[in-house]
Amino acid sequence: MKLNLVATGDGPAVVLLHGLLGAAQNFGAIQKAIAAKGRRVLALDLRNHGNSPHAEGMGYATMAADVAETLQDAGAWPAAVIGHSMGGKVAMALALARPEGVERLLVADIAPVTYPTPVFTRYIAAMQAIPLREGLTRRDADAALVEAVPEPPLRAFLLQNLVFTEQPPRWRIGLGEIAAGMGEIGGWPALPGRYEGPVLVLSGDASAYVKPEHHAAIRALFPAARFAGIAAGHWLHAENPRAFLAAVEEFLAPG
Template sequence: MKLNVTEMGEGAPVVLLHGLLGAGQNFGAVQKALAADGFRVLALDLRNHGASPHAEGMGYADMAADVAETLRAEGAWPAAIIGHSMGGKVAMALALAEGAGVSRLLVADIAPVTYPSPLFNAYIAAMRAIPLRPGLTRREADAALVAAVPAAPLRAFLLQNLVFTSDPPAWRIGLEAIAAGMPDIGGWPDLPGRYDGPVLVLAGETSDYVQPEHWPIFQRLFPAAERAKIAAGHWLHAENPQAFLAAVRGFLTA
């Protein structure tokens, strides 16, 4: 499917792929900075996210095919691909399937392995339980998430997906398809091939998503992979944007 794209700047194409329950807009500051550096920066909404179409299935082969179709349609092929979390898995799947279209790959705080996802399952269950009645306010929706999502910034992140300008409010994301696809999202398929281009695995120092035991898997699939860490947790581009941008700039211009 053709995905929704927000584009800024001119130059060599750089593609930004967001994480679960996010959208391309989450990379807004990064996109503006890289566009100012002389890159053509495309932030995509993955399927069932943001303003992109909804569809059954959240497998990484399908999501990577969506990205490839979109970039070809946009004339942004090949491109440097930057993916965070779920978007990082999509980026890796794309590089393995269509390496000629990936000039270089930055994987932000995720590994090509299966993760347990009890927290995100709880978040999604709480989102699905919000009563979408006429007159529902943002404050009421926020209150409905407190038990499952104690952190206010995370609740605000999740509620960016709820459209309050409609009556009753409605999810703009394909929440049911995402819920059904959680086993695939948390997992990692046995994909063939390998990608020999430049790869940077950028992890957050206080995140536990990328572990030493994951490195042999990276090396098997991405023989040229290098690794680095910045002072941040899992949402490293939001928690430490300056360090994230410095790492991205260094990698794109290496």
């Protein structure tokens, strides 16, 4: 499957892969900043997200194959690949399956392990329960999410996926397909091979997604992996973009 992408800049290719319920547009300022350093930066909408096609199956091997097809079609092969959360797992699966296409890999706040998903499952159920009727406003939709999603910034993040320019409004993303694939999204498959290239696992200091006990599992697949942290939670690129960009620039620097 060829994915929707947003590209900017010229130079060596850098790819950005978003997390669950996100989209390429979430990397807007980050993408521009990386491109300003002389790079061609491609932010992708993963399947069932953003403006990419909807289809059954949210397995990481499948999503990695989507990314490989899209990058080859765009002439961005090989590339440095940066993935956050679910996108980080896609990036890891891509590096294992197609190492010739990944020059280096930055994994943002995720490990190749299984995570519980009850919070995101609750969010998705609440999104699916919003009645998509004529005249539905953003305020109405926001109010419908308050009980399941009490944090206003998180509700705004989720509602970016609802298209209000059409009546009745519609979900841009494949909510049904994502809901059906939550077991795959939270899990991690037994993928063969190892990726020998440079890997940085960048974590938020206030996040518990990458724990010391995960390091062995990461190094078993990515023997050159090194670990670093910045002052942030799980959404580290949004919470501390300056420190995130500094880490990215250091990792992308030649030598």
